[in-house]
Amino acid sequence: MIGNLDITVLQQLWWLIASVVGSLFLMLTFVQGGQTLIFTLPASEEEKSLIVNAMGRKWELTFTTLVLFGGALFAAFPLFYATSFGGAYWVWMLILFTFVLQAVSYEYRKKPNNVLGARTYEIFMFLNGSVGILLIGAAVGTFFTGSRFSLGTYNQVTWGTPYHGLEAALNYFNVAFGLFLVFLARTLGALYLVNHVNHEALVARARKASLINLALSLPFLLTVLYGLLTMPGFAVDPATGVVSLEQGKYLHNLLGMPIVLVLLLVGLVSVVWGVVATALLNKNRGIWFGGLGTVLVGLAVFSLAGYHGTAFYPSLTDLQSSLTIYNASSSKFTLTVMSYVALGVPFVLAYVAYVWRVMDSKQLTLAELTTGEDARKMY
Amino acid sequence: MGNDILMTVNWSRAQFALTAMYHWIFVPLTLGLSFLVAFFESIYVKTGDESWKKLTKFWMTLFGINFAIGVATGIIMEFQFGTNWSNYSWMVGDIFGAPLAVEGIFAFFLEATFFAVMFFGWERASKRFHLFSTWMVAIGSNLSAVWILVANGWMQNPVAMAFNPDKARFEMQNFFDVALSPTAVQKFTHTTSSSFLLASLFVMGISGLFLLQNRHKEMAKRSMVVASVLGLVSSGFAAFNGDESAFHIAHRQPMKLAAMEGLYTGTEKAPIVAMGIINPDKKPGDNLPAFKQEVIVPGMLSLLANRDPNSFVPGINDLVYGNPTRKIVGAQERIASGKIAVAELAKYKEAKKAGDQAGAQAALALFNQHKDNLGYGYLNRPEEAVPPVALTFYAFHIMVGLGTFFPIVFLCVLFCSVRGTLENHRWLSAICFACLFLGYVASQAGWVVAEVGRQPWAIEGLLPVGVASTAIAAGSVKTTFFIFLFLFTGLLIAEIGIMVKQIKIGPEA
Numbered sequence: 032m033i034g035n036l037d038i039t040v041l042q043q044l045w046w047l048i049a050s051v052v053g054s055l056f057l058m059l060t061f062v063q064g065g066q067t068l069i070f071t072l073p074a075s076e077e078e079k080s081l082i083v084n085a086m087g088r089k090w091e092l093t094f095t096t097l098v099l100f101g102g103a104l105f106a107a108f109p110l111f112y113a114t115s116f117g118g119a120y121w122v123w124m125l126i127l128f129t130f131v132l133q134a135v136s137y138e139y140r141k142k143p144n145n146v147l148g149a150r151t152y153e154i155f156m157f158l159n160g161s162v163g164i165l166l167i168g169a170a171v172g173t174f175f176t177g178s179r180f181s182l183g184t185y186n187q188v189t190w191g192t193p194y195h196g197l198e199a200a201l202n203y204f205n206v207a208f209g210l211f212l213v214f215l216a217r218t219l220g221a222l223y224l225v226n227h228v229n230h231e232a233l234v235a236r237a238r239k240a241s242l243i244n245l246a247l248s249l250p251f252l253l254t255v256l257y258g259l260l261t262m263p264g265f266a267v268d269p270a271t272g273v274v275s276l277e278q279g280k281y282l283h284n285l286l287g288m289p290i291v292l293v294l295l296l297v298g299l300v301s302v303v304w305g306v307v308a309t310a311l312l313n314k315n316r317g318i319w320f321g322g323l324g325t326v327l328v329g330l331a332v333f334s335l336a337g338y339h340g341t342a343f344y345p346s347l348t349d350l351q352s353s354l355t356i357y358n359a360s361s362s363k364f365t366l367t368v369m370s371y372v373a374l375g376v377p378f379v380l381a382y383v384a385y386v387w388r389v390m391d392s393k394q395l396t397l398a399e400l401t402t403g404e405d406a407r408k409m410y
Numbered sequence: 411m412g413n414d415i416l417m418t419v420n421w422s423r424a425q426f427a428l429t430a431m432y433h434w435i436f437v438p439l440t441l442g443l444s445f446l447v448a449f450f451e452s453i454y455v456k457t458g459d460e461s462w463k464k465l466t467k468f469w470m471t472l473f474g475i476n477f478a479i480g481v482a483t484g485i486i487m488e489f490q491f492g493t494n495w496s497n498y499s500w501m502v503g504d505i506f507g508a509p510l511a512v513e514g515i516f517a518f519f520l521e522a523t524f525f526a527v528m529f530f531g532w533e534r535a536s537k538r539f540h541l542f543s544t545w546m547v548a549i550g551s552n553l554s555a556v557w558i559l560v561a562n563g564w565m566q567n568p569v570a571m572a573f574n575p576d577k578a579r580f581e582m583q584n585f586f587d588v589a590l591s592p593t594a595v596q597k598f599t600h601t602t603s604s605s606f607l608l609a610s611l612f613v614m615g616i617s618g619l620f621l622l623q624n625r626h627k628e629m630a631k632r633s634m635v636v637a638s639v640l641g642l643v644s645s646g647f648a649a650f651n652g653d654e655s656a657f658h659i660a661h662r663q664p665m666k667l668a669a670m671e672g673l674y675t676g677t678e679k680a681p682i683v684a685m686g687i688i689n690p691d692k693k694p695g696d697n698l699p700a701f702k703q704e705v706i707v708p709g710m711l712s713l714l715a716n717r718d719p720n721s722f723v724p725g726i727n728d729l730v731y732g733n734p735t736r737k738i739v740g741a742q743e744r745i746a747s748g749k750i751a752v753a754e755l756a757k758y759k760e761a762k763k764a765g766d767q768a769g770a771q772a773a774l775a776l777f778n779q780h781k782d783n784l785g786y787g788y789l790n791r792p793e794e795a796v797p798p799v800a801l802t803f804y805a806f807h808i809m810v811g812l813g814t815f816f817p818i819v820f821l822c823v824l825f826c827s828v829r830g831t832l833e834n835h836r837w838l839s840a841i842c843f844a845c846l847f848l849g850y851v852a853s854q855a856g857w858v859v860a861e862v863g864r865q866p867w868a869i870e871g872l873l874p875v876g877v878a879s880t881a882i883a884a885g886s887v888k889t890t891f892f893i894f895l896f897l898f899t900g901l902l903i904a905e906i907g908i909m910v911k912q913i914k915i916g917p918e919a
């Protein structure tokens with residue numbers, strides 16, 4: 032059945048799937064956000080451990096979603112994978128380093144004889160949540176601001192700057208995008224804590240932190256929105272595939288795809304509601320609104336970049352080297368096979384949700400960390 | 411410029427080798443120990459005996475410490491294809507990307523999701539659901555091995571694909587043929603069985619240490635029984651499918667087989683070199699002896715390669731310079747043909763761009779005649795098709811030597827366990843402890859055979875490593891190489907520190 036679909040439909044479908052995975056990743060960065068709260072939010076070592084353990088139940092899910100995002104892009108849009116990872120070498124490498132550090136930090140932080148000391152592992156976590164997320168944001172920012180590269184006859188990438196991607200951090204829009212994601216992650220982290228731990232004082236502080244971090248994210252959000260609505264964008268002629276600069280392209284995309292406008296607005300309102308409910312109305316389930324809102328905002332962002340005749344990985348040096356979901360994709364055969372594979376995703380989501388429920392049905396307490404049966408293994 | 415490209419390629423290779431070898435320190439233990447822990451916990455659930463639970467938790471703690479650093483070193487493996495091998499990623503992403511994505515969807519999520527239950531769910535989940543989760547982690551880790559080995563198997567034996575000259579890439583023709591190719595199947599069976607073996611040695615090594623120290627003796631003895639059974643069974647499997655692997659290599663990667671055995675001149679009744687010292691001065695095409703010292707078993711290589719002790723096995727010289735009597739086309743001839751393919755592909759592209767349909771068709775027709783040798787077109791000298799012989803040879807012999815020795819150890823341990831005399835034979839415990847390290851040596855040696863033995867190819871016969879890498883300054887790659895070296899070494903030291911401490915502490919009181 033899937034085999035009968037037109038290749039353009041498959042390409043659009045796979046952009047949607049990649050967008051969903053990417054947006055779920057953004058939601059799950061509450062783990063990274065939580066990691067950046069460990070130096071300021073807790074009033075004692077015990078409270079810090081509560082935060083670390085709350086995040087520690089979920090860090091692998093975030094990590095795995097990132098890995099899946101990479102895998103899905105490789106399989107569906109190999110030219111993007113090759114061009115961006117090979118070209119913007121240093122940005123990706125730095126992002127990866129912070130995730131390498133994160134992966135050992137939970138397990139090793141509290142273990143005796145861990146050589147580097149607990150503090151070092153905490154700094155690793157902080158770096159992952161701050162620098163890692165900032166750079167991911169900057170990298171996503173280049174979907175709109177473009178990069179300096181060109182592709183050769185055989186599609187080999189030549190990068191136009193010796194900084195190999197670090198130059199993205201010099202663009203105000205990219206930086207604003209990155210900082211927005213950092214503060215959004217911190218907001219989500221605080222919301223998650225409120226729902227997940229049973230500790231009055233810490234939870235009260237987390238409620239406040241969610242509001243403060245949301246407020247801090249606003250200037251960056253406004254900068255990003257302003258940029259998006261006013262910047263020129265990279266339009267593709269659907270008939271010829273020729274890429275050209277178009278004033279107000281992303282504004283046109285928003286107006287041309289009203290559903291995306293709805294996603295964006297509902298998403299933002301949902302995040303704000305999550306925070307308001309948590310911080311001002313003392314509700315516990317704000318994270319669900321915050322998380323869902325983040326997914327919707329993510330979907331809107333990726334849709335703006337890839338759909339409606341837009342080049343999602345634009346080249347500033349050679350417009351015609353820009354990547355679109357049509358010229359960067361796998362063959363029809365591979366996209367079809369992968370679509371059948373993707374039918375398994377709901378099943379995966381179902382067991383993830385089931386296990387999440389089993390594990391989160393009771394809130395985490397200090398007692399569980401110190402005297403519970405799993406105490407020796409706690410992070 | 412040419413020199414800089416070569417430097418980039420070599421630093422990229424060094425970085426890949428470094429990160430892969432580090433990653434492979436941790437993965438085989440994860441693959442095997444996950445199942446051992448699942449066995450232990452199953453016994454606990456079945457018998458309700460709390461001491462089995464304690465034992466399970468002890469090994470689980472070590473599993474967790476190892477797992478974390480396995481994940482840390484693993485993420486780079488996925489993204490490195492893009493960062494350092496971007497031409498490769500584009501040229502084969504259509505085929506290679508799919509297994510990686512499937513791995514993410516079906517394997518990594520199993521591991522990641524159930525891992526939390528396994529570690530923190532003793533009180534939160536029911537006994538049965540906890541056991542189920544432990545099994546899911548074991549199955550998930552081994553499933554992730556399936557897909558990455560499918561991808562690796564395809565690089566060693568590229569099947570079910572076609573070259574698309576317009577896109578300048580290889581495209582998949584049949585997913586099942588890729589997923590079920592004999593090379594992929596053997597990679598998986600040999601990798602998992604040898605990893606179960608390694609994990610068995612790990613459990614026996616630490617248990618042996620406990621016996622030597624007169625600590626936790628009951629736990630040690632129980633662990634050793636289960637581990638020696640699994641070890642014995644997996645030794646048999648590893649030897650069996652290792653032999654199958656070699657049989658397939660003989661047909662699909664004959665150069666690798668010749669390097670594994672240091673065979674320069676093809677012959678009938680080809681011998682296996684049971685032990686040997688390679689002559690370091692030996693080069694393809696010269697008349698020097700290949701070995702300084704050697705102990706051979708006649709006809710064995712022919713038997714291994716063709717299941718017939720009298721058959722002919724080609725040597726390095728036959729494969730480099732050709733052997734018309736045996737109808738072997740050598741690298742020399744293939745390079746000439748490959749150069750035509752490369753040139754015609756370029757002509758085709760140019761003609762297409764200029765709108766010259768007739769010219770494009772003519773170039774394409776000629777390209778198609780030579781396309782099977784496309785990869786050879788990027789080599790300059792036929793000798794470049796030869797992998798490092800000494801390294802491949804020694805690695806292979808170390809692996810097989812150890813693979814013959816381990817089952818003897820497993821047998822002894824099982825025998826003494828059954829007779830209840832394990833404690834009396836302290837020498838056996840000492841050997842078990844030594845084998846803990848030898849298991850890692852064998853396992854790393856295995857990958858050296860597989861990967862060094864297929865140089866210079868990123869994809870056998872189609873894409874040499876030199877063409878596969880990203881065009882980036884060598885200095886950048888050199889820098890990331892050293893960052894990885896320091897980072898991973900630091901983390902390894904921390905891991906060993908923690909591991910040793912946990913072993914000292916032993917199971918919970």
Ligand code: HEM
Pocket residue numbers: 566596597598600601604605607608648649651652653655656659809810812813814816849852853854855856857859860861863
């Ligand atoms: C008598 C025993 C053994 C035989 C005949 C054997 C044979 C082989 C062969 C021919 C290869 C190369 C496969 C390729 O290049 O595609 C290989 C690879 C490998 N071997 Fe062994 N081996 C044996 C024992 C062991 C042992 C004891 C271990 C480790 C504990 C081990 C671990 C590996 C690994 C990890 C690889 C790389 C993965 C692969 O290519 O399958 N082997 N072995």
